Amino acid sequence: xxxxxxxxxxxxxxxxxxxxxxxxxxxxxxxxxxxxxxxxxxxxxxxxxxxxxxxxxxxxxxxxxxxxxxxxxxxxxxxxxxxxxxxxxxxxxxxxxxxxxxxxxx
Numbered sequence: 001x002x003x004x005x006x007x008x009x010x011x012x013x014x015x016x017x018x019x020x021x022x023x024x025x026x027x028x029x030x031x032x033x034x035x036x037x038x039x040x041x042x043x044x045x046x047x048x049x050x051x052x053x054x055x056x057x058x059x060x061x062x063x064x065x066x067x068x069x070x071x072x073x074x075x076x077x078x079x080x081x082x083x084x085x086x087x088x089x090x091x092x093x094x095x096x097x098x099x100x101x102x103x104x105x106x
Contacts, residue, residue, distance in 0.1 A: 011034070015034075019034050020033075
């Protein structure tokens, strides 16, 4: 039998549906969402954090990341988009994303 990097497991349907809903806004697959949750669980167990401490740490991280990543205004976002379009980087990034998605689907 050939060794693969993946294994199949049975999961409760409600958990899979929760993962599906959580994955969409983050642009993750269901499998990636469950993998993300599993990684978080490993970190929490390894560090000895309580659920509340882990949740607070994640919320603080996400808040800092959102502030750093968010444009100051709609005008700033529009300017960045137009600059990316004019420089060709927007089209190149779209091509990369399409190719990545095709490779995953294939």
